[in-house]
Amino acid sequence: xxxxxxxxxxxxxxxxxxxxxxxxxxxxxxxxxxxxxxxxxxxxxxxxxxxxxxxxxxxxxxxxxxxxxxxxxxxx
Amino acid sequence: xxxxxxxxxxxxxxxxxxxxxxxxxxxxxxxxxxxxxxxxxxxxxxxxxxxxxxxxxxxxxxxxxxxxxxxxxxxxxxxxxxxxxxxxxxxxxxxxxxxxxxxxxxxxxxxxxxxxxxxxxxxxxxxxxxxxxxxxxxxxxxxxxxxxxxxxxxxxxxxxxxxxxxxxxxxxxxxxxxxxxxxxxxxxxxxxxxxxxxxxxxxxxxxxxxxxxxxxxxxxxxxxxxxxxxxxxxxxxxxxxxxxxxxxxxxxx
Numbered sequence: 001x002x003x004x005x006x007x008x009x010x011x012x013x014x015x016x017x018x019x020x021x022x023x024x025x026x027x028x029x030x031x032x033x034x035x036x037x038x039x040x041x042x043x044x045x046x047x048x049x050x051x052x053x054x055x056x057x058x059x060x061x062x063x064x065x066x067x068x069x070x071x072x073x074x075x076x
Numbered sequence: 077x078x079x080x081x082x083x084x085x086x087x088x089x090x091x092x093x094x095x096x097x098x099x100x101x102x103x104x105x106x107x108x109x110x111x112x113x114x115x116x117x118x119x120x121x122x123x124x125x126x127x128x129x130x131x132x133x134x135x136x137x138x139x140x141x142x143x144x145x146x147x148x149x150x151x152x153x154x155x156x157x158x159x160x161x162x163x164x165x166x167x168x169x170x171x172x173x174x175x176x177x178x179x180x181x182x183x184x185x186x187x188x189x190x191x192x193x194x195x196x197x198x199x200x201x202x203x204x205x206x207x208x209x210x211x212x213x214x215x216x217x218x219x220x221x222x223x224x225x226x227x228x229x230x231x232x233x234x235x236x237x238x239x240x241x242x243x244x245x246x247x248x249x250x251x252x253x254x255x256x257x258x259x260x261x262x263x264x265x266x267x268x269x270x271x272x273x274x275x276x277x278x279x280x281x282x283x284x285x286x287x288x289x290x291x292x293x294x295x296x297x298x299x300x301x302x303x304x305x306x307x308x309x310x311x312x313x314x315x316x317x318x319x320x321x322x323x324x325x326x327x328x329x
Contacts, residue, residue, distance in 0.1 A: 036280060037176060040229040043275045044179035056277035 001050070001076055006069045009049055013041040024066035042068070052076050085310040089114030093307060094162050096146060096199070097169030099126035101268030102218060104133075105296030106166055106303050111135040113304060118159050120144050121169070146195045156202040163210050164307040165203065167196035168218040174229040174275035185232055192236035197243055211255045214307045217244050219260040221322045229275060241318055248316030257315040259306045264322030266294040289324030
C-alpha cells in the first residue's frame with residue numbers, strides 16, 4: 001500500500017484546499033475545510049479504494065494522514 | 077365509582093404479536109415490553125445466539141422464536157408458514173450504512189432497500205395471502221426520522237425508510253376494509269447497536285445527542301412503548317399515521 005497514493009485519495013475529498021497542501025504529516029483536523037461530511041467521505045473512500053472498514057473513532061483519534069494510513073494498512 | 081386497577085386499554089393481553097429484528101435494539105426491547113404487557117410474542121432474527129438472549133428475557137409463557145433471514149424468500153415463506161394467526165406485526169428489522177452521495181455502492185443500495193423496504197412489503201403480502209392476520213390486527217413499521225429530515229451520509233437509509241412510510245399509508249387504506257390498521261413510527265437516534273461503532277465517532281454522537289431538545293438520544297424501551305400503543309386497542313381508530321418519537325429533534329430545522 002502506497003502512502004503517497006493514500007495522501008492523493010485523501011486530498012481528493014476536499015473541494016477548496018489545494019492538493020499541494022497535503023503531506024503524510026498534515027494534521028487534517030486543523031484544515032479549515034475539514035468537516036464531518038469530509039470525515040464520512042474519507043471512511044467511504046477507504047472502503048471503496050482499499051476494501052477496509054474504518055470507523056468514525058479512527059478518523060477522530062488519528063492526527064495526521066499517515067496515522068490514518070497506518071490504521072488502513074494494518075487492516076488491509 | 078371505584079377505581080378499577082385492571083382497566084387497561086393499552087394492554088396486549090390475549091394478543092399474538094410477531095416482531096422482526098428482535099435479536100437486538102428496538103426489536104428486542106419491543107418483544108420484551110410486549111411480553112410484559114401480556115402478549116404472546118413470536119420473535120425472529122438472523123443471529124441465533126442473540127435471538128435466544130431476547131427469548132430468555134421474555135415474560136410469561138407460550139412465546140416462539142424462529143431464526144430466519146427474511147431477505148431470503150425461502151426463510152420468509154417458512155416463517156409465514158410457522159406463525160399462528162397474528163393480532164400484531166412489528167416490522168422492525170432494518171440496516172443502515174453511512175455513505176456520502178458520491179460513494180453509494182449499488183450492492184449496499186440493493187441490500188439496504190431489500191431489508192428496510194422490500195422485505196416488510198413481501199412479509200405483509202405473504203401473511204395476508206396465508207390468512208395469518210386477524211381482524212382488528214395492527215401492523216407497525218419501524219421507519220425513521222431520517223425519512224422526514226436529512227442527516228449527513230444517510231441518503232439511502234432515509235430513502236428506504238421514506239419508501240416504507242409511503243407504503244404504510246397505502247397499506248392503511250387497502251387493509252381498512254379488513255379492519256387491519258397500519259402505522260409507521262419514526263424514531264430519532266436511539267442507543268442501539270445500529271448507531272454505535274460506525275462512521276460517526278463516539279464524540280460526534282455525544283455532541284449530536286446534546287442537540288436534541290430533550291438533551292439525549294432515546295432508549296429502545298421508549299420506542300417500544302409507542303409501538304405498543306399502536307398495537308393496542310387504545311389506538312383502534314388510528315391508521316395510516318406516522319408517529320415521530322425523537323426527543324424533539326425534528327422540531328429543529
